[in-house]
Amino acid sequence: xxxxxxxxxxxxxxAAPVLLVVYGSVRLLVEGAREPGAAWTxxxxxxxxxxxxxxxxxxxxxxxxxxxxxxxxxRVARVGAVAGWVGAAAAAAQAVIxxxxxxxxxxxxEMKELFAxxxxxxxxxxxxxxxxxxxxxLGTIALLASxxxxxxxxxxxxxxxxxxxxxxxxxxLPLGGLCYLLAFAPLRSRVPGPAVDSGAGRAARARxxxxx
Numbered sequence: 563x564x565x566x567x568x569x570x571x572x573x574x575x576x577a578a579p580v581l582l583v584v585y586g587s588v589r590l591l592v593e594g595a596r597e598p599g600a601a602w603t604x605x606x607x608x609x610x611x612x613x614x615x616x617x618x619x620x621x622x623x624x625x626x627x628x629x630x631x632x633x634x635x636x637r638v639a640r641v642g643a644v645a646g647w648v649g650a651a652a653a654a655a656q657a658v659i660x661x662x663x664x665x666x667x668x669x670x671x672e673m674k675e676l677f678a679x680x681x682x683x684x685x686x687x688x689x690x691x692x693x694x695x696x697x698x699x700l701g702t703i704a705l706l707a708s709x710x711x712x713x714x715x716x717x718x719x720x721x722x723x724x725x726x727x728x729x730x731x732x733x734x735l736p737l738g739g740l741c742y743l744l745a746f747a748p749l750r751s752r753v754p755g756p757a758v759d760s761g762a763g764r765a766a767r768a769r770x771x772x773x774x
């Protein structure tokens with residue numbers, strides 16, 4: 563992995579939860595955030611950006627698990643990463659739909675009508691709203707559980723607490739985002755950098771040393 567990729571992953575560990583806090587705060591505190599207008603668009607742009615950064619977070623956690631764990635943990639991490647990417651894609655699709663409806667509708671009744679039309683399309687509700695996004699959270703839990711080392715249990719528990727809070731009440735999105743921030747921030751130092759060789763690279767170097 564290049565240093566640029568490592569920096570992006572470390573940045574994502576902060577950006578993803580912070581953008582979730584921004585979205586939740588706009589939704590909770592800004593007047594007009596639940597109807598067409600600037601507040602709706604701003605909040606959902608933050609949500610979309612945060613979801614895209616969460617996809618990067620999944621890759622970072624997968625790489626950390628691969629560097630710190632054995633074959634079983636690595637397999638769990640691969641499955642978790644794929645699940646996380648599927649969930650991130652579903653949540654991103656939801657954000658794009660929400661942005662489109664918010665920009666297209668003139669008022670809240672028209673917004674509800676447009677949402678009803680979209681959600682009547684077969685498969686949209688489970689894929690984009692009710693089931694698909696869950697894979698992001700389940701995948702991230704699997705990824706965190708596959709990482710070995712100090713502080714990983716704490717990170718896993720914080721992520722579960724944040725997810726549970728948001729599932730109980732969407733008004734707790736800022737609290738959930740804060741829990742995610744506390745869960746991910748300590749893992750920034752665990753992101754493998756370019757100095758971490760692949761198995762093939764280490765084997766080749768060992769053979770070279772042996773011939774000297």
